[in-house]
Amino acid sequence: MSAPIALLGAFVPGLVVLVLMVRLQRTRGRAFVRDLAAFPRLQQLRRVGAISRGAGAVAALVVGGVLASVDATARLAAVAPAAMGAVMICAILLGQHLTRDAAFHAGSASLERRNLRTYVPTVLAWTVGVVLVLLASILAWSTAVAGTSDLGRASVYPYECLVDTDNGPTWAFGWNGPFPGGYYSLPIAAALSVLCVIAVVALILVARRPRNGADAELVRLDDALRRQTSEGILASVGLAVSLTLLGVGLVATVAQLGTGCEASVWSLVTIGLTTVGALAGWAFSLWFLVHALFTSSGIRS
Amino acid sequence: MSVPLRLEPADPTPPYEQLRRQIASAIISGSLAGGERLPTVRQLARDLGVAPGTVMRAYAELERAGLIATRRGGGSTVAAGQARSGLAGDELARLADGFVTRARELGAADEEIRLAVASRLQAPGADGSAQ
Numbered sequence: 001m002s003a004p005i006a007l008l009g010a011f012v013p014g015l016v017v018l019v020l021m022v023r024l025q026r027t028r029g030r031a032f033v034r035d036l037a038a039f040p041r042l043q044q045l046r047r048v049g050a051i052s053r054g055a056g057a058v059a060a061l062v063v064g065g066v067l068a069s070v071d072a073t074a075r076l077a078a079v080a081p082a083a084m085g086a087v088m089i090c091a092i093l094l095g096q097h098l099t100r101d102a103a104f105h106a107g108s109a110s111l112e113r114r115n116l117r118t119y120v121p122t123v124l125a126w127t128v129g130v131v132l133v134l135l136a137s138i139l140a141w142s143t144a145v146a147g148t149s150d151l152g153r154a155s156v157y158p159y160e161c162l163v164d165t166d167n168g169p170t171w172a173f174g175w176n177g178p179f180p181g182g183y184y185s186l187p188i189a190a191a192l193s194v195l196c197v198i199a200v201v202a203l204i205l206v207a208r209r210p211r212n213g214a215d216a217e218l219v220r221l222d223d224a225l226r227r228q229t230s231e232g233i234l235a236s237v238g239l240a241v242s243l244t245l246l247g248v249g250l251v252a253t254v255a256q257l258g259t260g261c262e263a264s265v266w267s268l269v270t271i272g273l274t275t276v277g278a279l280a281g282w283a284f285s286l287w288f289l290v291h292a293l294f295t296s297s298g299i300r301s
Numbered sequence: 302m303s304v305p306l307r308l309e310p311a312d313p314t315p316p317y318e319q320l321r322r323q324i325a326s327a328i329i330s331g332s333l334a335g336g337e338r339l340p341t342v343r344q345l346a347r348d349l350g351v352a353p354g355t356v357m358r359a360y361a362e363l364e365r366a367g368l369i370a371t372r373r374g375g376g377s378t379v380a381a382g383q384a385r386s387g388l389a390g391d392e393l394a395r396l397a398d399g400f401v402t403r404a405r406e407l408g409a410a411d412e413e414i415r416l417a418v419a420s421r422l423q424a425p426g427a428d429g430s431a432q
Contacts, residue, residue, distance in 0.1 A: 107307060107350060108306070108308075109348035109349045110306060110348075111303065111324065111333065112303045113338050212348070214305035214306065
């Protein structure tokens with residue numbers, strides 16, 4: 001019981017700071033909400049979007065909790081963040097689908113090209129990319145060095161070193177687990193790949209939602225709403241990747257620290273890498289959680 | 302650049318022709334520059350609430366007229382060098398719209414309208430040389 005409380009204790013202060021930051025930068029958002037009053041259907045789209053993000057987060061928590069508790073090998077727990085991200089994106093898409101005609105007016109449009117890049121927030125996309133690369137590096141290394149447990153699973157960290165004893169230096173060897181070897185890393189990679197595909201499809205659907213491009217004010221506000229939705233989708237992916245990185249980094253670090261061997265330069269590097277991964281996973285989880293739940297106004301000056 | 306398009310349900314002109322006319326007018330007037338990419342058939346059809354075939358036909362007519370170029374998988378782009386004097390293009394499109402609408406109200410068939418325009422173009426002094 002103390003571990004979840006400690007985890008919560010670590011998350012809450014950072015979460016409060018980030019929420020305050022987001023609230024402070026949303027001053028333009030108030031004007032945006034005022035402008036939306038002239039377009040009741042867009043107002044409804046915004047409301048439904050916020051509700052779907054909240055409901056998606058709750059559903060994701062339930063799914064994550066179930067997956068983490070049903071499998072004794074923790075293999076399902078390893079893919080739980082990806083499943084949670086998928087649930088959040090599906091909830092956002094459901095909200096979009098329910099209000100898909102909010103900006104539509106039959107027989108009126110404009111010759112504009114819209115694709116997923118039009119609405120994807122660049123900084124957020126790059127951040128997701130960086131976290132993905134960090135996770136992929138740790139998973140590639142852990143898969144390469146992992147040993148096989150007595151159950152035949154590539155899920156342990158093998159070690160072998162000289163230890164000083166009363167009878168002189170003797171070889172100590174064994175393994176620590178769990179460790180993100182192929183038994184865990186391959187399902188994680190597969191689940192995150194599927195999540196990325198779902199996210200890309202979702203971003204395309206957001207860009208393709210029909211609209212009356214002939215009304216400049218509607219276009220301005222609708223663009224902002226699409227950017228908000230894209231931010232929610234991208235942040236859901238980022239949250240899933242970051243939570244996975246946090247878990248993988250923590251498990252890998254703990255497995256390496258429990259060998260009893262004297263630290264070599266190489267082991268210090270790998271422990272450093274997995275520790276940085278865990279810390280980055282923690283920090284980026286907060287960052288993406290805030291973006292997933294409290295998207296920015298989406299207005300561009 | 303975003304060019305507004307409107308399909309008038311009361312207009313007896315088929316939707317694809319309304320679309321073709323408006324896009325052609327935008328290209329000739331210079332509102333759409335050469336090389337500019339047009340929206341995909343599916344996106345424009347969804348935005349307007351028409352069948353994809355309607356947009357596809359309008360694009361095909363524009364391509365036949367040399368106003369746009371379509372590459373497989375690359376979408377449609379405005380053909381280079383199609384813009385005339387902006388004002389002339391706009392004005393001509395407006396005059397033509399008015400003339401065609403009025404002629405149809407009088408019950409003229411499309412072929413009769415074409416013949417009337419052709420005969421006026423061939424009439425003495427129609428090239429503006431004779432005063």
